[in-house]
Amino acid sequence: MKKKYRKFHEPRSQSNPPPLFKTRTRTRPLPSLSRRRRLLLRRRIVALAAAAAAPPPLDAEAMASSASSMLIYQSPTSLTANPRRFAVGRRRLTVSCASASASASDPALTNHSPPATAPPPGTATIHNIRDEARRHRQAHAFSAKYVPFGCDFTASESYSLDEIVYRSRSGGLLDVQHDMEALKKFDGAYWRNLFDSRVGKTTWPYGSGVWSKKEWVLPEIDSDHIVSAFEGNSNLFWAERFGKHFLGMDDLWVKHCGISHTGSFKDLGMTVLVSQVNRLCKMDRPLVGVGCASTGDTSAALSAYCAAAGIPSIVFLPADKISMAQLVQPIANGAFVLSIDTDFDGCMKLIREVTAELPIYLANSLNSLRLEGQKTAAIEILQQFDWEVPDWVIVPGGNLGNIYAFYKGFKMCQELGLVDRIPRLVCAQAANANPLYLYYKAGWKDFKAVKANTTFASAIQIGDPVSIDRAVYALQKSNGIVEEATEEELMDAMAQADSTGMFICPHTGVALTALNKLRNSGVIAPTDRTVVVSTAHGLKFTQSKIDYHSKAIPDMACRYANPPMQVRADFGSVMDVLKDYLKKY
Numbered sequence: 015m016k017k018k019y020r021k022f023h024e025p026r027s028q029s030n031p032p033p034l035f036k037t038r039t040r041t042r043p044l045p046s047l048s049r050r051r052r053l054l055l056r057r058r059i060v061a062l063a064a065a066a067a068a069p070p071p072l073d074a075e076a077m078a079s080s081a082s083s084m085l086i087y088q089s090p091t092s093l094t095a096n097p098r099r100f101a102v103g104r105r106r107l108t109v110s111c112a113s114a115s116a117s118a119s120d121p122a123l124t125n126h127s128p129p130a131t132a133p134p135p136g137t138a139t140i141h142n143i144r145d146e147a148r149r150h151r152q153a154h155a156f157s158a159k160y161v162p163f164g165c166d167f168t169a170s171e172s173y174s175l176d177e178i179v180y181r182s183r184s185g186g187l188l189d190v191q192h193d194m195e196a197l198k199k200f201d202g203a204y205w206r207n208l209f210d211s212r213v214g215k216t217t218w219p220y221g222s223g224v225w226s227k228k229e230w231v232l233p234e235i236d237s238d239h240i241v242s243a244f245e246g247n248s249n250l251f252w253a254e255r256f257g258k259h260f261l262g263m264d265d266l267w268v269k270h271c272g273i274s275h276t277g278s279f280k281d282l283g284m285t286v287l288v289s290q291v292n293r294l295c296k297m298d299r300p301l302v303g304v305g306c307a308s309t310g311d312t313s314a315a316l317s318a319y320c321a322a323a324g325i326p327s328i329v330f331l332p333a334d335k336i337s338m339a340q341l342v343q344p345i346a347n348g349a350f351v352l353s354i355d356t357d358f359d360g361c362m363k364l365i366r367e368v369t370a371e372l373p374i375y376l377a378n379s380l381n382s383l384r385l386e387g388q389k390t391a392a393i394e395i396l397q398q399f400d401w402e403v404p405d406w407v408i409v410p411g412g413n414l415g416n417i418y419a420f421y422k423g424f425k426m427c428q429e430l431g432l433v434d435r436i437p438r439l440v441c442a443q444a445a446n447a448n449p450l451y452l453y454y455k456a457g458w459k460d461f462k463a464v465k466a467n468t469t470f471a472s473a474i475q476i477g478d479p480v481s482i483d484r485a486v487y488a489l490q491k492s493n494g495i496v497e498e499a500t501e502e503e504l505m506d507a508m509a510q511a512d513s514t515g516m517f518i519c520p521h522t523g524v525a526l527t528a529l530n531k532l533r534n535s536g537v538i539a540p541t542d543r544t545v546v547v548s549t550a551h552g553l554k555f556t557q558s559k560i561d562y563h564s565k566a567i568p569d570m571a572c573r574y575a576n577p578p579m580q581v582r583a584d585f586g587s588v589m590d591v592l593k594d595y596l597k598k599y
């Protein structure tokens with residue numbers, strides 16, 4: 015693994031200066047090209063060199079066609095404070111001109127160290143967004159470390175994030191805590207402006223919704239080590255029709271975390287975890303790969319990010335318990351996939367034992383690094399509401415890391431002065447896998463893991479959640495509530511939501527059921543601003559939707575089924591069914 019990594023990420027030295035023109039294939043030897051092709055290639059390089067030495071062309075399209083759309087053109091003859099952006103096909107091409115043009119809102123640039131110097135005249139370079147980030151590499155002023163869960167940054171027991179540790183000395187959970195005193199040197203308005211300034215940009219790594227909050231996530235990681243698919247920045251969808259029609263609400267929102275690189279919110283945490291592993295590999299830590307147990311989404315995210323970094327991934331999946339779309343993701347991304355004849359809890363137990371024995375880094379959310387990425391979805395919600403705090407946020411819960419991650423994101427915003435309160439949290443479980451719900455109903459007395467039964471909400475089919483303590487903490491601190499949904503309730507809620515233009519996963523159906531119950535009982539008022547967190551893409555769960563709409567689910571009425579009508583191929587038959595259908599309107 016190390017060998018392969020080095021090959022493609024060789025550090026640059028003075029004796030080995032960067033080439034004038036870098037393309038994505040720059041480290042590979044030229045394949046054996048024909049003489050004619052070599053000539054053409056050389057001509058193209060010469061043309062690019064000429065273009066680089068000249069002022070920027072007016073026609074960005076022409077420039078894009080002669081250079082990869084990943085390239086950023088830089089010319090010393092056109093220094094300007096603001097990078098000029100051109101739409102190039104569906105990508106944006108930045109004509110960025112000097113390091114002096116770096117974001118004035120980057121705290122590293124404006125407050126802690128001087129901006130990097132401009133290149134000497136005549137040394138124009140075309141480079142990519144990673145190179146651009148290298149040029150602005152700064153000393154960091156913030157830091158974070160592992161402490162036992164429930165402790166703050168000053169705890170006597172603490173571990174560097176570069177250590178491979180998942181449990182405290184007493185065997186309890188760990189938490190990543192930030193140096194809040196250092197972060198507090200900047201006020202809420204400062205952080206709001208900084209985060210807002212990074213939205214919608216391609217600047218590495220801030221184009222990611224996670225890394226746009228880098229100072230609050232992994233402040234010490236070198237941007238060069240980050241493995242990102244520009245995840246996050248997901249749609250906060252105004253569920254106007256669903257809210258009005260089914261719940262009498264007009265301020266209902268669905269945070270579509272599943273409309274993402276691998277189709278679930280897991281990307282948010284995985285970019286952080288795999289980036290840190292990438293850093294550890296660079297530090298020559300003896301790791302042979304990264305592993306997880308999964309109900310389908312974590313394995314998809316892990317395998318994709320590892321594949322992007324060239325790091326081996328190993329995933330433990332409960333045999334026949336995840337959807338086809340989820341199973342194919344790690345297979346396609348080249349993970350080592352173990353289909354194990356047990357449930358998720360069985361897989362989780364095994365991966366914990368295996369990672370204690372072998373140098374395989376544990377990627378489940380037992381590893382608190384993951385939650386640092388996931389918490390940014392909470393910050394993003396506040397940002398999307400222009401830093402107004404919603405009344406309620408409803409999160410589906412299985413292994414229970416995410417409910418704590420949301421709490422953490424909201425709490426950090428409050429502590430650092432971006433907002434003055436946090437929303438009430440609701441955790442929604444499937445009744446077939448409801449250990450948290452039972453614990454809540456028992457007044458938080460005597461937690462008992464359960465045997466999780468089969469549920470359409472398969473990603474949360476978990477009976478012994480590793481983050482149970484974190485979830486309880488988040489709910490207690492946010493005056494939270496736990497609700498549950500039966501199979502029929504969650505499938506009906508999913509069908510209702512889909513009928514208003516969404517295409518949600520069954521877990522979001524669980525969360526919508528919780529909302530429905532809390533609306534009916536009057537706990538959530540019609541005017542309360544409410545956000546339902548949608549955790550995965552509906553396209554991962556087409557089979558359950560097909561079964562529902564075909565009314566093929568035993569003991570389920572499938573009240574909102576919309577099966578296709580079989581019609582003979584003649585005009586009369588088609589007209590008959592249409593007339594019948596149109597009577598409804």
Ligand SMILES: N[C@@H](CCOP(=O)(O)O)C(=O)O
Nearest residue numbers: 308309310311312378379413
């Ligand atoms: N739903 C998860 C289960 C594992 O949870 P994690 O929080 O440890 O990643 C999945 O998609 O695998």
